[in-house]
Amino acid sequence: MKRLQRLFSGRWMQKTYTLSVLNQQNSLSNNCSTEDVKKESNLNCHLFVGATVLAYLSYKLFYEEYVAYLKEIKTLVKPGALKENLPNYTLKQVAEHREREKRIWVTYKDGVYDITEFVDAHPGGDQILLAAGASVEPFWKLYGQHHADFVYEILESLRIGNLVDDQKPSSTTSDFSDPFIKEPIRHAALIPASEKPFNAELPPTLLVANFITPNELFYVRNHLPVPEVDPKKYELEVDVEGTNKSIKLTVESLKKLPKHTITATIMCAGNRRSEMTEVKPVKGLSWGVGALGNAEWSGVLLRDVLISMGIDENSNFQHVQFEGLDTDPTKKPYGASIPFWKAIDRKGDVLLAYEMNNEVIPRDHGFPVRVIVPGVVGARNVKWLKRIIVSNNESDSHWQQNDYKGFSPGIDWDNVDFSKSPAIQELPVTSAICVPSPNQTVTVRDGHITAYGYAWSGGGKKIIRVDVTIDKGDTWHVADIIQQDSAEPPQHWGWSLWTVQVPVSKNAKEVEIWVKAVDSSYNTQPESFKNIWNLRGVLSNAYHKVPIKLQWD
Amino acid sequence: MKRLQRLFSGRWMQKTYTLSVLNQQNSLSNNCSTEDVKKESNLNCHLFVGATVLAYLSYKLFYEEYVAYLKEIKTLVKPGALKENLPNYTLKQVAEHREREKRIWVTYKDGVYDITEFVDAHPGGDQILLAAGASVEPFWKLYGQHHADFVYEILESLRIGNLVDDQKPSSTTSDFSDPFIKEPIRHAALIPASEKPFNAELPPTLLVANFITPNELFYVRNHLPVPEVDPKKYELEVDVEGTNKSIKLTVESLKKLPKHTITATIMCAGNRRSEMTEVKPVKGLSWGVGALGNAEWSGVLLRDVLISMGIDENSNFQHVQFEGLDTDPTKKPYGASIPFWKAIDRKGDVLLAYEMNNEVIPRDHGFPVRVIVPGVVGARNVKWLKRIIVSNNESDSHWQQNDYKGFSPGIDWDNVDFSKSPAIQELPVTSAICVPSPNQTVTVRDGHITAYGYAWSGGGKKIIRVDVTIDKGDTWHVADIIQQDSAEPPQHWGWSLWTVQVPVSKNAKEVEIWVKAVDSSYNTQPESFKNIWNLRGVLSNAYHKVPIKLQWD
Structure with missing residues (x-):
């Protein structure tokens, strides 16, 4: 042996x-x-x-x-x-x-x-x-x-x-006092941020090992128990408020419509929250840099469905609301909405997705149908989609109205008014160092250290440059983009993976690596969390800073 | 008397x-x-x-x-x-x-x-x-x-x-050795950044006195002498590369097409360059915070013209090039291009404008027709428009290829390769304090000082918040938005004017006011010029910091 x-x-x-x-x-x-x-x-x-x-x-x-x-x-x-x-x-x-x-x-x-x-x-x-x-x-x-x-x-x-297979739902053994009894089994490599509801991210090293994140390793963000859906009985209802327009779509009927595939990164608004918490505590899951993933999503364009119902770019609607099959103890579903223009836009690419990386979407990611709103915060990419409502109003759900909003650092729980901030839709530019890890001992080779990471921006923007420094900005090095999608803005939905080799001063024993990205609108990241701190710890996109120890080859 | x-x-x-x-x-x-x-x-x-x-x-x-x-x-x-x-x-x-x-x-x-x-x-x-x-x-x-x-x-x-009127061109008195002999007379309130070509900005106090900038006080950015155009002989040529599609439009024929009006801020890529120069010298006009203005522009949608020529969203073109009637000594015209999607997009609002604030466009601003590309850097808003070319290629002009691009702080004139950066199109979020001025003595009233300014973001983004601090970020105050356009993203093209009253510590003798804005994609500004420095001094959108002296009431 x-x-x-x-x-x-x-x-x-x-x-x-x-x-x-x-x-x-x-x-x-x-x-x-x-x-x-x-x-x-x-x-x-x-x-x-x-x-x-x-x-x-x-x-x-x-x-x-x-x-x-x-x-x-x-x-x-x-x-x-x-x-x-x-x-x-x-x-x-x-x-x-x-x-x-x-x-x-x-x-x-x-x-x-x-x-x-x-x-x-x-x-x-x-x-x-x-x-x-x-x-x-x-x-x-x-x-x-x-x-x-x-x-x-x-x-x-x-x-x-x-x-x-021990995944089959077994109603005879269910403990009805625990709404989470029928959760899917997750891969052991996922690092849970919470167990019930289940929320988990991938270790940074694995995150950037491939341009496409495997389904089993894609970060999970659930707000409620994962619903059990019988695909044969599944129906998605689409209603147009103020009209009698209403249709019901089965998985089979969706599959008969033109299939569209996009590569899109989905990111939680709270990604990198743990770094913001260091300034001052915030409320929310303590995510590291892994609350995002990049996948190929296939399904039907919501735009195509709406046009088939007689709705087009000239229609005077303001919002499109989504409801999930996941419900709270009062049976209220998870809900969110996006601006109507994004849903109907020829370049919006909003998908009623039934496949993730050429496989049936896993339960944790919205089986059998979820909406993919590329370039927009994960919270609007409603899973286990039950109902779509074309409307003049935003979703009235908690997550649209009283969560997932940004505030000034001067606003805290004693003076916050959630009605004063707009719901997060497109996310700002961000980036992270995934290799090496914080406090790792890194071997200097030929006078250089090597780092790897990701960068992404919302709204269909492409990453055009990633800058790295190990001397607090005195010297900036341009990273190489390892891989990014060929789609051009405003339809560039996927992340970019990068690497850089940075020369190290002789005899240095430790350095701190900083990264910032620049997107195709030339927006870049803020430097410090202090000045973007907000009570919910969202939009945590300041420079990622990773201190490491050096070992000379 | x-x-x-x-x-x-x-x-x-x-x-x-x-x-x-x-x-x-x-x-x-x-x-x-x-x-x-x-x-x-x-x-x-x-x-x-x-x-x-x-x-x-x-x-x-x-x-x-x-x-x-x-x-x-x-x-x-x-x-x-x-x-x-x-x-x-x-x-x-x-x-x-x-x-x-x-x-x-x-x-x-x-x-x-x-x-x-x-x-x-x-x-x-x-x-x-x-x-x-x-x-x-x-x-x-x-x-x-x-x-x-x-x-x-x-x-x-x-x-x-x-x-x-002493503005009439008088060929008998022209000095042909000076190509700038026929420049229009400018308003004395404009502060020149250069005389030939003429470039000038408005003092900050006047800049925020009105939501609409009067034509005579609108910043001027000319790259070449202002051409003299006889509106009766003027013709705008529109060509579609690789086809025999070509039309010529007179001012009269443009006026017969549907008229469209937008409120849009036009800003020079070099606005606020003088602040970046303080870190390390850059090449370019030393603009203060006034190289922008906000106006109502009226004209014909370029989209409408293209559709009338049989070009639509499904056409496979990549760029739309513009040439001006202003030429360099070799007779090469000023030129620029924008992505085709922006020109044809239903929400792009690209205008062949013949009116500025309900008046004929002044000579300095492109008489008789200029293109307005809202949300996009001033350099692409070509004035004295002579020719439009629908193409698969970017403009090959100097200003598209070897200027108006951003670079990493690590790139200087000895190692720059202009082919490595994309031409600036949409501009990032920015803001400035216009009242008080730097080093002004400000009277503290009821324990507060008052500041006024503007904020703007490219790409049709709306300003959703302006934060002000006078203690280096320890305390942030949310400014009041005085005025902004009612148009929603992605078609919000105008700036926002703001004011804030900030409490001052007793007996303080001087403070430094900082401002940052947040746009509807929740992008915000970088903190320092050091980390966004670039050799051309463009995209200079770090926090604006204004030191003032205090006088107690």
Whole structure:
């Protein structure tokens, strides 16, 4: 076994590099390949620059052994398929195996695997432990090089059982006193900000590992319990206030309308709130930099639906309201609204989405239909969409009227009047450093340190520049945009991933990295949280500052 | 004469107040009256709060004398009309009379007036000297209360002559070695940033005296000599690249198309450059906070013209180029371009404008036709429009390719590559304090100081809040929006005027006022120029900071 591991370890590395070059035209999740890229390199590629050198050496060393090994392979396994005569395990049982003492289990499709002995040999290091007690699939979407025959071989050699579905709602066992009893099981890599309702973000390092965030790892922002929806019975009602215009749409009828796909980042208004809290406490979930994700959303343009009902750009409506199937204890649904012009605009791209990254939208993200309002705060992207109302009034919901609004730093809970501020719609420009982490010890190589992160702006604006400094603004370095969508403003909805190499003064022992982004309207970020502090801790887009320790190579 | 002046002075004050109340429905330039106002009060109103008290006392004192005076008036004069048997003066001659020693002359329509003896009696104080040697008309647009019979009476009592037109091009006297020989005469209140080409801004105090900036006082930004255009021979050519679509439009044919009016602020990319220069020198005109103005523009929607030529939102063009009639010594015209989507967008409001504030556009502002691209940097609002080209390419002009672009503070003239930055289009959010002026001594009243200013954002965004601090951000005060346009985003093109009363710590001798604005995308301004410095000194939108001295009441 140990000899096998050493072999695999070497093989992994050389194969990894080969695959990352050869397969880039095929792998959907390998972001070196997308035509949309501004630069062909991406974070994976960068991570593998170092690996390349090692891989080349490994290739020389292991070549003969590898050729021999290839000859041994008679037939390729079908990875993750059900295997008879193996024990069945539920996700809940798998989730109990997250430490060496209890053995470390993971799942892949229908397979359950004990990877305890493999962990040390994993070329990606400890990252594999993020999948402990859960599925490796989202990580394999992040790091596309796993989709290789020799990786499947390793995996199946560790097979211990089959995964059985324990997600089915079981009304007989429901505890009716807990409205959260029927929540979906979430991936263990998500860091919860609250459990009930469930809210969670991805660790920053994983966040920027891929231009597209896998569904299982997409940040979750729920205000209420996740509703259980039977897609066969599902109906979306669209009403036009003051008229008798009203239609009902099923999932099937939506799928018969023209399908439209956009790449859009959805971000919570409270993303990066934890940094603002350091100035003075605020009310809200203590999000880090991970309350956002970037996905491909497919569905029907709300504009197309409205036009089919006889509503167009000339109609004199002011707002479009959305209601979700998620309700509070008084049965009042989650609600929000957007300006009518955004809904009807030819370039608004407001979607009634039924697919997320080419899969059915997961329960946590609005199954079976949610509205995607690109460029606009997450709170208006109503999930589990039940009803749309074309209206002259904003939604009267709590979340539209008395939450998700910005205020001056001089306003606090004793003098706030929520009617004085407009509901947040388009979000301002922001950015964050995701690698390295705060207080991490970073190795200086060739006199430089390397950082990675994201930048994004609302309203269809494109990021045109990311500036980084490690001397409090005396010297600014322009980061390289690793990847961004090819769509031009005002329809540029996705984030931009960036990297930068910054020269470090000799013998420096610690530095603080600052980042700011500039969007296509040349708006940029404010410097400090003190001057944008607000009682709800929203719109927390000041410079992201990450102190690190330095270790010289 | 002196008795008359004293009488008028008293009458002026009481009439001023009466008129400001009674005539507010009629006076176009009195901004208390506009339906668009968010608050009915404005700067004028505020200035007259103090005057009201005095006016009431004056009313009591002067009532009887006033009634007697009214009886004397037999027929009202027609102010500013030609009067036979008076000497003729040219604007150039009038301009020589700007000081007491040489007598102080002003003009109103066709009249020339010697106001030397009236200056001390003017209720508005020294402000009247801003019109010395020039026309009072733009100031009467700023301060609408001048349009009253008793004011006309005073004026005509000071009449000394008639104004004759010395603006006519006289080819016999032209000095062909100076391409600037045929420049229009500008109002003396404009502060030149450069003479040839002429570039000038308004003093900040006047800038915020009215929501609409009078044509004569609108900032001027010329890159080349002002062309002389015969409106009867004028033709605007519109071409569609790669097709044989081409039309020619005269002023008359434009006027036959549907007329569209918008209120839009036009701002130079270099507005407030002088503040950025303090960090480190930049290249460009040293603008203060006055390189912008707000006007009503009327003309034909470019969209309508393009649609009439068979171009619509589905057309696959990328840019629309503009060429002016102003040319450099090699006969190359001023040029710029905007994205095609902005030109064709239903909400883009791009205008082929032939009127500015209900008057023919003045020569300095593009007579007879300029393009107004609301929400977009002044440089793309091409004046003296000669040609429009629907294209797949940006304008190749110097001003599109090698100027009007933003860069990182780390980029200087030794390492700049203009191809790396996008041409500025939409401008970021900005604001400025216009009253008080830097280093002014301000009287503290009831423990407070009062400030006035403007705020604006590009891209059709509305200003939703203006924050002011005098303790470096420890305490922020929300300013009152005095006036803003009623148009909603994404078609809110005008600026917002604001005022704030800030409490001052007892015995403080000096403070520094800071302002920042927030727009409807919740973008706000960066704090310091250091971190947004760029070699051309554009996009200079950091907090405006005005140090003042305090005098206790």
